[in-house]
Amino acid sequence: MLDIAALEKSFGDVKALSGINLSIQEGEVVCLLGPSGSGKSTLLRSINLLERPDSGRIGIHARGAGFDLAFGPTHRGVGGRELARLRSHVGMVFQHFNLWPHKMAIENVTEGLLRVRHQTGLEAGNAATRLLARVGLGAKLTAFPNHLSGGQRQRVAIARALAMKPDIMLFDEPTSALDPELVGEVLQVLEDVAASGMTMLVATHEMGFARKVADRVIFMDGGQIVEIATAEEFFERPKHERSIRFLEAVL
Ligand code: ADP
Ligand code: MG
Numbered sequence: 001m002l003d004i005a006a007l008e009k010s011f012g013d014v015k016a017l018s019g020i021n022l023s024i025q026e027g028e029v030v031c032l033l034g035p036s037g038s039g040k041s042t043l044l045r046s047i048n049l050l051e052r053p054d055s056g057r058i059g060i061h062a063r064g065a066g067f068d069l070a071f072g073p074t075h076r077g078v079g080g081r082e083l084a085r086l087r088s089h090v091g092m093v094f095q096h097f098n099l100w101p102h103k104m105a106i107e108n109v110t111e112g113l114l115r116v117r118h119q120t121g122l123e124a125g126n127a128a129t130r131l132l133a134r135v136g137l138g139a140k141l142t143a144f145p146n147h148l149s150g151g152q153r154q155r156v157a158i159a160r161a162l163a164m165k166p167d168i169m170l171f172d173e174p175t176s177a178l179d180p181e182l183v184g185e186v187l188q189v190l191e192d193v194a195a196s197g198m199t200m201l202v203a204t205h206e207m208g209f210a211r212k213v214a215d216r217v218i219f220m221d222g223g224q225i226v227e228i229a230t231a232e233e234f235f236e237r238p239k240h241e242r243s244i245r246f247l248e249a250v251l
Contacts, residue, residue, distance in 0.1 A: 007056035034220035062167035091166030151182030
């Protein structure tokens with residue numbers, strides 16, 4: 001479903017991504033682990049082109065959609081229309097929710113369905129109602145974000161991303177901004193989404209979640225992938241010294 005080859009990205013002197021090679025199969029749940037500054041966000045943001053890689057290739061192949069993007073000095077990447085098409089296949093959920101503050105929960109979910117998918121108000125409203133119920137917010141359809149808890153806001157953001165029926169969902173530390181008592185309800189929704197068969201790439205510091213839900217774990221450090229392993233292998237028998245040190249520090 002997702003093929004990344006030789007991906008590189010620098011910010012000035014900082015090499016945020018270096019020689020990233022990675023393939024994810026349909027239906028796989030992959031957790032992206034690593035210390036702060038290791039390049040997790042840059043990798044996720046590169047996949048839906050919120051960042052433009054300096055060089056390398058990204059391929060996304062799903063349900064009749066095919067993207068083979070090459071980056072480099074002579075490759076401009078993609079234009080606006082292609083970008084919109086790519087993003088409609090790749091859903092993203094951010095640490096800070098990024099809801100529209102002046103729209104109700106249901107409007108946050110219907111917006112993309114109306115504007116991008118050109119659904120009727122009735123279709124979009126029905127889909128949004130169903131999805132908000134699925135994330136446990138059936139009673140909060142008309143609530144504005146500032147009347148919702150952080151966990152509820154993040155669940156709206158997840159419903160909004162799911163509404164677009166993406167082929168792959170990217171999550172960038174979806175629980176890091178939450179009070180500890182609200183983390184569980186969001187992880188439960190992530191687990192439900194995983195169980196539905198969605199292909200997911202999740203940057204997280206929740207080791208219990210990674211161990212339980214991930215098929216594979218990618219450990220990054222200093223802009224590089226240090227180790228790719230099954231969740232069991234990674235947590236039981238990490239191979240690299242840096243992985244071992246990381247696990248000792250966080251577990
Ligand atoms: P992580 O998500 O693992 O914490 P990031 O991908 O955010 O790591 O960052 C990787 C490196 O790239 C860090 O050194 C960070 O400071 C740098 N970086 C990320 N985004 C930018 C940016 N927009 N401008 C400059 N440096 C950046
Ligand atoms: Mg990050």
